[in-house]
Amino acid sequence: MALFARTSKDLIIRIDDFIDNVELGLLVFREGLKSYLDKDREAFNRHLHKVDVLENNADRLQRSIENDMITHSILPQHREEVSRLIDELDEIIDSIKSSLKEIDIEQPDIPESLKKDLISLAETSANAAEELIPAARAYFKAPYTVREKLIKVYYFESETDKISTTIKKHLFQDIKDLELSRKNQLRYIIHNIEKISDLAQKAADLLSGMAIKIMM
Amino acid sequence: MILLFLTSGLFLGWSLGANDASNVFGSAVGSKMITFRKAAIIASITVILGAVIQGAGASDTLGKLGGVNAIGGSFTLALAAATTVYMMTRISLPVSTTQAIVGAIIGWNLFTGNRTDSGTLSKIVATWITGPLLGAGFAILLYILTTKIKRSAGIHIIKFESYLKTSLVIVGAFGAYSLGANNIANVMGVFVPAFNLEELDLGLFSLSSSQQLFLLGGIAIAIGIITYSKKVMETVGGNIIELTPEAALVVVLAQSIVLFIFSSSALSNLFVRFGLPPIPMVPVSSSQVIVGCVIGIGLYKGARNINFRLLGEIGIGWIVTPVISGLFAFFSLFFMKNIFNVEVGHKITGLNSVPQTITGAADAEMSGIIRYLLLGILIAGTIAILFYYFLDRKKTRELKVSEEKFWKNLKKRQ
Numbered sequence: 187m188a189l190f191a192r193t194s195k196d197l198i199i200r201i202d203d204f205i206d207n208v209e210l211g212l213l214v215f216r217e218g219l220k221s222y223l224d225k226d227r228e229a230f231n232r233h234l235h236k237v238d239v240l241e242n243n244a245d246r247l248q249r250s251i252e253n254d255m256i257t258h259s260i261l262p263q264h265r266e267e268v269s270r271l272i273d274e275l276d277e278i279i280d281s282i283k284s285s286l287k288e289i290d291i292e293q294p295d296i297p298e299s300l301k302k303d304l305i306s307l308a309e310t311s312a313n314a315a316e317e318l319i320p321a322a323r324a325y326f327k328a329p330y331t332v333r334e335k336l337i338k339v340y341y342f343e344s345e346t347d348k349i350s351t352t353i354k355k356h357l358f359q360d361i362k363d364l365e366l367s368r369k370n371q372l373r374y375i376i377h378n379i380e381k382i383s384d385l386a387q388k389a390a391d392l393l394s395g396m397a398i399k400i401m402m
Numbered sequence: 403m404i405l406l407f408l409t410s411g412l413f414l415g416w417s418l419g420a421n422d423a424s425n426v427f428g429s430a431v432g433s434k435m436i437t438f439r440k441a442a443i444i445a446s447i448t449v450i451l452g453a454v455i456q457g458a459g460a461s462d463t464l465g466k467l468g469g470v471n472a473i474g475g476s477f478t479l480a481l482a483a484a485t486t487v488y489m490m491t492r493i494s495l496p497v498s499t500t501q502a503i504v505g506a507i508i509g510w511n512l513f514t515g516n517r518t519d520s521g522t523l524s525k526i527v528a529t530w531i532t533g534p535l536l537g538a539g540f541a542i543l544l545y546i547l548t549t550k551i552k553r554s555a556g557i558h559i560i561k562f563e564s565y566l567k568t569s570l571v572i573v574g575a576f577g578a579y580s581l582g583a584n585n586i587a588n589v590m591g592v593f594v595p596a597f598n599l600e601e602l603d604l605g606l607f608s609l610s611s612s613q614q615l616f617l618l619g620g621i622a623i624a625i626g627i628i629t630y631s632k633k634v635m636e637t638v639g640g641n642i643i644e645l646t647p648e649a650a651l652v653v654v655l656a657q658s659i660v661l662f663i664f665s666s667s668a669l670s671n672l673f674v675r676f677g678l679p680p681i682p683m684v685p686v687s688s689s690q691v692i693v694g695c696v697i698g699i700g701l702y703k704g705a706r707n708i709n710f711r712l713l714g715e716i717g718i719g720w721i722v723t724p725v726i727s728g729l730f731a732f733f734s735l736f737f738m739k740n741i742f743n744v745e746v747g748h749k750i751t752g753l754n755s756v757p758q759t760i761t762g763a764a765d766a767e768m769s770g771i772i773r774y775l776l777l778g779i780l781i782a783g784t785i786a787i788l789f790y791y792f793l794d795r796k797k798t799r800e801l802k803v804s805e806e807k808f809w810k811n812l813k814k815r816q
Contacts, residue, residue: 194564201560246809257801261563262434263646326559400559 193258197251201326204247204272209319211240211279212312215382218286219308223301234286241283248276267396271322274389278315281385285378294371297361300353307349307379314342314383321393325400332397339390346383350376405771407477408593412622414484415589418499419449419626421491422585424634425657425688426577429650429696430570431635435563438632443787444571445578446624452582453620454613457590467507467522475514475747476592478738479506482731483588489726490719491634497723498687501530503588505724509731515749525682530720533660533686534694540656541698548648566647570654577658582620584661584685590619600769602776614772621779653695660691690720 218233251272255265296304321335353376357369424431427441470476483502490497504526511518552562590612599611609617663669663681670681738744 194560198558198560250805253801253805257798259434259437260560264559327556329559330553 193254194260197254197258197260198326200247200251200254201272202323204244204251205275205319205322207240207244207247208275208279209316211237211244211282212315212319212382214240215282215286216308216312219289219379220305222289223296223304230286230290234290237279237283237286241279244276244279248272264396264400267392267399271325271389271392271396274385274392275318275322278318278382278385278389281378281381285375285382288378289375292371292375294375295368296372296375297364299361300357300372303349303353303356304376304379307346307353307376310342310349311346311379311381311383311386314339314346315386317342318386318389318393321390325393325397329397329400333394336390336394339386343383343387343390346380350380405768407473408618410477410481410484411590411593411619414480414487414499414503415586415619415622416626416630417484417487417491418585418589419446419623419628420630421487421497421626421634422499422581422688423449423578423623423627423631425692426581426654427574428635428692429653430574431632432650435567435570435647435650436574438635439790440571441574441635442628442631443790444575445627448575448578449582449623449627450617450620452579452584453586453616453623454582454609456579456583457586457613457616457620467504467511467519467526470507470510470592470747471750472745472747473593474738474744475510475735478734478744478746479503479510479731480589480592482506482509482734483727486723486727486730490723491630497719498689499585499588500526500685500687501720501723502727505727506731508724509728510735510747512728513732513735514747525684529664529682529684529686530690533664533691534697536663537656537660537691537694538698538701540659541652541695542702544652544656545649545699545702548652552648563647566651570647570651573651573654573658577654577661580658580661581688582623585688586616586619586623587685589623590615597768599772600766602769602773614776617776618772621776621783624783649699652699653692656695656698657688657691661686661688 214233214236218230218237221229221233252269255261255268261268317335317338321332321339324331324335354373357364357372357376361369423442423445427436427445430436431438431441470479480503483499483506486502486505487497487499504523508518508523510516555562557565593615594612597611597615599614601611602609602614664684664686674680735746739746
């Protein structure tokens with residue numbers, strides 16, 4: 187009996203830790219992008235390193251959570267979905283890391299007129315993922331509140347789409363003195379930032395179904 | 403020769419373990435809350451404890467239906483019931499050993515010209531109806547209660563599941579204990595008058611003649627659980643309705659309550675004290691109760707997800723089991739008496755109702771054989787449990803080491 191309790195307690199802590207890592211990753215992502223746009227190289231490197239550590243931690247936790255759920259036969263009927271949810275959340279932090287890493291490798295020169303919009307895009311996209319966090323936590327404690335929490339995820343995701351379209355239009359239609367190759371490079375940066383909210387929406391869809399299933 | 407006669411009882415015990423253990427741990431195993439191996443170990447130990455500690459009380463219940471007064475008859479009835487249960491188990495239908503033995507006893511009554519006590523028979527048949535109904539009622543009530551507690555308490559689902567798992571093990575162990583205490587009479591009850599073994603002193607406690615027989619029967623049930631109950635457990639847990647873990651707990655708990663009600667003389671006395679009619683002390687078919695519990699939850703959740711075809715098959719099994727067992731017993735008794743010349747019993751007139759017993763000299767020899775047999779089985783069982791424990795520990799350790807190695811290598815590469 188004590189074994190069950192200890193394993194469950196450890197697992198709950200690890201799932202919380204994992205979600206904390208994703209949540210922190212989103213905060214660091216915002217700050218990292220801002221520091222790049224402010225041309226504060228040192229702060230950017232610090233944030234990049236922090237995201238790297240968080241992503242590694244998340245990977246380690248993901249693996250140990252999945253292992254323990256299988257070996258101790260925990261949540262047998264919902265194990266597959268919980269693993270998928272953790273996988274989707276991990277995709278978000280992976281995407282954050284690769285997004286910052288690409289900026290670090292490519293060092294894109296961002297026109298002044300785009301900076302404000304890019305910050306707004308990053309804020310909104312990260313907001314969508316951030317709103318997913320309380321919903322994911324609620325799944326484990328109060329599954330009947332999950333769906334109401336997910337409404338904000340869908341809202342921020344559609345806002346992200348709108349901002350992204352506006353930026354792309356501005357980039358390709360209004361800014362004339364930029365080479366097409368650089369425009370393409372920026373398009374991928376925008377796409378990577380936008381991807382965070384898309385992944386949040388994907389996880390929200392999964393979570394929504396999971397909440398219904400667990401309440402049945 | 404006596405040991406040969408005992409084999410049919412042991413076979414019946416094995417059939418009971420293979421089939422009825424699913425009523426206790428089937429829901430937990432079917433919903434994958436507990437692995438079959440763990441369930442089998444817990445059920446085996448508690449079923450033996452139940453049989454040895456509390457088995458004596460229920461052994462005279464079936465005697466009222468028909469007093470089998472020859473060892474050859476006991477052997478044949480146990481064999482007929484065991485074969486019926488085995489056949490039904492082969493086609494994965496949860497059948498009741500009580501029904502099989504009741505059918506066999508009626509077959510013996512018909513063969514020997516004895517009158518079947520209609521009062522006792524109607525009491526038993528009545529529990530075949532009230533048992534599942536009570537089970538369904540308790541299951542619905544407990545399910546509503548559990549889901550309400552779960553919703554209002556706001557417990558983390560993993561913690562909740564951990565509580566459920568612990569409860570399933572405790573309730574399952576209690577259920578298996580009750581199963582051993584109640585149903586050992588079906589397995590060994592007919593043999594008790596034929597054996598007069600020396601008391602077995604084990605230092606801390608000693609086992610009487612009937613307790614030694616119950617221990618043997620309990621071990622046979624345990625072997626049935628370990629070797630053959632997996633398939634039936636999966637049928638009970640997964641095929642009738644898809645059970646959630648809390649539904650699994652509710653099903654086992656509701657069934658245990660019903661079994662408790664029909665076997666507690668204290669509760670029956672309490673009823674009488676309050677001016678209510680006494681509760682009949684009749685062996686309840688746990689297979690029927692469990693199906694009632696599962697249907698109860700199914701109806702509460704909306705009957706759409708119940709596998710009615712399987713329920714129909716189980717219903718047919720309920721009618722077919724006593725009929726087949728009775729017919730099988732009748733014809734077996736005929737062959738045993740007329741072809742093998744074995745005394746299978748005779749009409750009870752009041753003077754000749756004492757069963758055949760063995761002489762004192764044979765008992766001393768028999769005691770020695772049974773003593774060594776029991777000690778051998780106990781030692782083998784202990785070794786098997788220790789082996790399983792260390793194997794499990796080794797596996798966990800290996801997993802931990804491989805995990806550490808994986809992360810170490812990953813770090814090195816980075």
